Amino acid sequence: MTDLDAVLAAVADPTRRAIVDRLTEGPARVTDLAAPLPMTLAAVSKHIRVLESAGLVRRSRQGREHVLTLHAAPLRDVMTWASRYEQYWTKRLDRLEAFFKDKRKRS
C-alpha cells in the first residue's frame, strides 16, 4: 500500500509534476529532466529523490548515467482517493447540500 501523504506531497509541486509529465514520453537521465527546468541540476536531483521515495519514479544506474522511469501506480491511489468524493462535486449534490444547510438554519 502506497503512502498517500507522500504521493500527494510529491505531486503538489509543479516542478515535480512537470518531471512526471516528461517521463510519460519515456525514461530520461537526470540531465535530460533538468534541461528545461529553471533551476540547478542539484535541485532537480532533489526533486527526483522526492518522487523516488514517493514511489513515482524508479532509478536504474547504467554506467555514470541514472535513468529514471515513471512508475505511475501510486497515481492510481490518488485517483481512487479523489473519486471517493465524486458524489459531492456534482451540481445535484451541491443543491441538495444547500437545501439541508437552509433547512438547518430555519429550524
Add this chain to the structure above:
Amino acid sequence: MTDLDAVLAAVADPTRRAIVDRLTEGPARVTDLAAPLPMTLAAVSKHIRVLESAGLVRRSRQGREHVLTLHAAPLRDVMTWASRYEQYWTKRLDRLEAFFKDKRKRS
C-alpha cells in the same frame, strides 16, 4: 480554474483529509471538526483556512458559529489530473516499458 498546486498541497496533509472526510457527513462548525483531532482549536482553524483558500471548503458565519461545508469540485480536477496517467499505471504498460528499457540496455 482551480489552482491544482493549492488543492494538492491542501489535501496532502492527513489532518486536512480527515476534515474533508468529516465534511462529507454534512456541514460542521470549527469546534465540531476540531473535537476528534489531537491538536488545538487554533491549529484546526489554520487547517480550515488552508482548505478554504484551496477552494475545498466554504464558510458561512451564523452568529458566533462558523459553519463549514465541503466544496468538492476541486477534487474533480485532482482526479482528472491523475487520470491522465491511467495508461501508465496498467500492468501491460509496465511490461512494455520494461521491454524498452531492456532493449536499450542491449543495443
Add this chain to the structure above:
DNA sequence: ACCATATAATACCAAATGGTTGAATACAAG
C-alpha cells in the same frame, strides 16, 4: 451588565521545503 462560548489574530517555535554553491564520487574517453 456579566459570564461563557466560538472563533480568529498574533507571536512564537521547530522542522521541513526548495533553492543555492562548492566539493566529492564515479565513470568514460582520449
Add this chain to the structure above:
DNA sequence: CTTGTATTCAACCATTTGGTATTATATGGT
C-alpha cells in the same frame, strides 16, 4: 593517467509549515 561528464553530497539560507500559547473579538445566554 588525465580530463571531462553525470550525478550526488554537504553546508548553508530563506521561506513555509504545522504546531503551540496567549490575547482579542464577537456573540449568546442568564
